[in-house]
Amino acid sequence: MKRAWFISAAVVLAGVVSAGALFGRDYLDGMRFEKAMNEIDRSEVANSGPWPQPQETCYFCHGAHGQSVNGWYPALSGQPEAYLVAQLRAFAGGRRPNPYMGAIARALTDQQIQSLAAYFARQTPAQSEAVYGEAALEKRGMALVAAKSCQTCHGAAFMGRDQAPRLSGQGEAYLAKQFAAFKTGERHDPSGAMNGMAATLSGEDIQAVAGYLASLTPGGSATGMQ
Structure with missing residues (x-):
């Protein structure tokens, strides 16, 4: 047995x-x-739901995780959450006219707008493009942003806060286009500050400021700024 x-x-x-x-x-x-x-599953929870997520459709223009590598399109990574919410609502309401972004923003629910803003705000930003400008023009741009006290709203390192966007490391062409739009009134700042400031800039001033801000590394100190 x-x-x-x-x-x-x-x-x-x-x-x-x-x-x-x-x-x-x-x-x-x-x-x-x-x-x-x-x-x-944990990533989906962190990124506001399962794929395809709304931010995935932003990739084609704004780059992976909202980090644009095209100077014509703005980087969304590291932008203040409140700024992103305000801009999406402005696109949706027609206060910031744009045929593409208007249609996209109008299709978003308020919860999706909040989720997108939160997602992009927590992404680590980087410089959108390498900028090789003239030293004299860069020096002029640095002097202009200091004289116009741009850091008062956008922060000492131009990383943005509240409803003021991150300018550091944005694409040069995009920045120049926005300054020009504020100057002509094509784009309207609810506070009026950007329209008033841009109205004092010449075309060469705009190129100098855009080039200087685009040359900055997000998160680093602004060269020559106190």
């Missing part, structure tokens, strides 16, 4: 070992798959 029990136990053990040899890798792969899916 005891011998029969030992034989049965040996058969069972052999079966377990054989099963482990046959299915052990599959079991481990299954555990890894489950762990990966759990990581994806």
